[in-house]
Amino acid sequence: DIEMTQSPAILSASVGDRVMISCRASQSVSMWLAWYQQKPGHAPKLLIYGTSTLESGVPSRFSGSGFGTEFTLTISSLDPDDFATYYCQQYVDHVGFNFGGGTKVEIK
Amino acid sequence: EVHLLQSGGGSVQPGESRRLSCVASGFAFGSYAINWIRQGPGKGLEWVATVGGSGSPTYYNESLRARFSVSRDNSKNTAYLQMQGLRAEDTAVYFCAKEHEIGSTGDYFDSWGQGILVTVSS
Numbered sequence: 021d022i023e024m025t026q027s028p029a030i031l032s033a034s035v036g037d038r039v040m041i042s043c044r045a046s047q048s049v050s051m052w053l054a055w056y057q058q059k060p061g062h063a064p065k066l067l068i069y070g071t072s073t074l075e076s077g078v079p080s081r082f083s084g085s086g087f088g089t090e091f092t093l094t095i096s097s098l099d100p101d102d103f104a105t106y107y108c109q110q111y112v113d114h115v116g117f118n119f120g121g122g123t124k125v126e127i128k
Numbered sequence: 129e130v131h132l133l134q135s136g137g138g139s140v141q142p143g144e145s146r147r148l149s150c151v152a153s154g155f156a157f158g159s160y161a162i163n164w165i166r167q168g169p170g171k172g173l174e175w176v177a178t179v180g181g182s183g184s185p186t187y188y189n190e191s192l193r194a195r196f197s198v199s200r201d202n203s204k205n206t207a208y209l210q211m212q213g214l215r216a217e218d219t220a221v222y223f224c225a226k227e228h229e230i231g232s233t234g235d236y237f238d239s240w241g242q243g244i245l246v247t248v249s250s
Contacts, residue, residue, distance in 0.1 A: 021190075054236035056173075063223055063240035064173065075238070107173055114234030115187050117163065117175040 022046050022113050026106075026120035032128040039095040041123045043108035048088045052112035055084055055093045058122075059104045067106075068093065095125075103127055130154040130239040132224050137244035140214050144248075148209040150224030150241050158182065158202035161227040163237060164209045166220040176222070179207060180233045187233065214248045221245050 023046040033039050043053065051071045056064035066075045068084040071091060081096045095102055108120040136148040150162060164176040178187040179198040186198050195214075200207040207224055222244050225237035 056237075058173075063243050064237075065240075066236065066238050069228070069236045069238075109173075109236065111234060111236050114178065116189065117178070119165075119173040119175065122172040 021116045022049060022110050022118055024108055024110055024118050024120040026108055026123050028123060029121065030124045030126060032126050033098050034128045035098055035100055037098045037128075039098055039102075039125060041093040041106055041108075041125075043086075043091040043093070043120050045089045045091075045110055049110040049112040051087060052110060053084070053086065053091050054109045054111060055082075056107045056109065057102075057104045058107065064107060098125070130226065132226065132239060132241035134222070134224055134241040134244040137222070137246050139247045139249060141250055142215060142248055144214055145210070145212045146214060146246060147211070148222055148224075148244060148246070150207040150209075152205045152207070152226070155226070156230075157205040159230045161233045161235075162198075162200065162207040163225045163227065164198060164207075165223045165225060165237075166218075167223070167243075168217070168220045171220075174220075177209065178227075178233050181231060185233055211246070214246075216248050219246065219248045 025044045027042045053071045055068040058064040072084040083094045105122045105124045131153045133151045161180050163178045177198040195212045197210045224241040226239040227235040228238040229235040
């Protein structure tokens with residue numbers, strides 16, 4: 021199984037801050053990495069796929085980068101609507117679509 | 129508009145079985161794989177299983193393979209997760225999710241059901 025590790029687990033930030041979340045894979049997943057946003061009581065929502073492609077309707081303040089084993093989700097200027105938990109997911113290994121442990125972005 | 133409506137959750141006793149359903153609309157159901165993901169209380173997301181568009185292939189989280197099975201009835205636009213021998217640690221919100229790529233089993237999830245809570249407790 022490919023293990024996905026996110027850091028930090030909790031990120032305290034203010035509206036307007038630039039925020040970066042890291043995701044590391046235990047082996048290469050090439051570019052097959054997605055990011056999801058989840059708010060309490062709701063299903064996850066797809067933000068980014070293929071490492072850096074924004075899902076339709078996702079604000080341009082979100083961006084993704086990386087390749088292989090190291091990936092980053094960046095929010096260029098944190099909006100009040102962005103306080104949520106973010107998960108990365110690899111989809112190169114269809115025998116196990118493992119997710120990262122999640123990063124909770126909370127208000128500082 | 130793609131919609132996945134889940135049902136079948138509730139409280140069960142340890143050792144019992146439960147079947148969850150995921151009814152789809154708004155897309156060609158039989159052309160897309162459906163995945164099941166769960167989330168324990170206060171926990172992260174755990175992938176459970178995949179069922180291909182035609183009903184195969186199927187893939188499972190190895191830790192759950194012996195007790196969980198996935199299937200689908202394309203005539204009813206419905207996917208199922210059958211859970212047996214339920215344990216307290218299976219208590220979670222269970223989500224179904226549609227894969228993006230037609231005909232594939234190995235793609236990101238572009239639409240999710242609302243989630244359904246299964247509580248295993250005596």
